[in-house]
Amino acid sequence: MTAIERLPVPFIAAINGHCLGGGLELALACHLRIASSQAKLGLPEVSLGLLPGMGGTHRLPRLVGRARAHEMILTGRPLRADEAGEIGLVNTVVPPGDVLPAAERLARRIAAKSPAAVGAAMRCLNADFCSAADSAGLVEAECFERLTRTPGVRGTLRAIERDLNERKENDV
Numbered sequence: 001m002t003a004i005e006r007l008p009v010p011f012i013a014a015i016n017g018h019c020l021g022g023g024l025e026l027a028l029a030c031h032l033r034i035a036s037s038q039a040k041l042g043l044p045e046v047s048l049g050l051l052p053g054m055g056g057t058h059r060l061p062r063l064v065g066r067a068r069a070h071e072m073i074l075t076g077r078p079l080r081a082d083e084a085g086e087i088g089l090v091n092t093v094v095p096p097g098d099v100l101p102a103a104e105r106l107a108r109r110i111a112a113k114s115p116a117a118v119g120a121a122m123r124c125l126n127a128d129f130c131s132a133a134d135s136a137g138l139v140e141a142e143c144f145e146r147l148t149r150t151p152g153v154r155g156t157l158r159a160i161e162r163d164l165n166e167r168k169e170n171d172v
Contacts (some may be wrong), residue, residue, distance in 0.1 A: 008122050010030075010122060011031050013026070017036065018078075019039055020042050024041050024042060024056065025043070033092075038082040046076045048153065060130050064087045065090055
């Protein structure tokens, strides 16, 4: 996620459906986010006895503010796309079927600008954020790793693994 975040060119997340957990953490690492009006976005990890472990605990507050981030992370409640747009989690909400075209239009608008200016702007925009994210990411990784060793979470992860294996067997 940090590698995406630090790129000298903007990454645009095109969110067409459910964007939960790791999917939302990937979208948070992107510089811009466009969502379908039917999308749902959230970090449900606390429901599994975990926390967002790929940067969500420090990227989300920077986008939506501490109070909203606390609410989203601590309750695990997903947001509708319109709610996500209102709080700044996504830049734009578009009708279903227009997510990729809207992302492509935005990418073309940015690509039409001076590459040197875009690169310099990206470097400046990332400078402060990335250094703070490094230390916050270390704390998050330590907490996530500690949580994965608790008995309740290990049981939940085993149950998820069994369910995935059963689905694979049924799909074959």
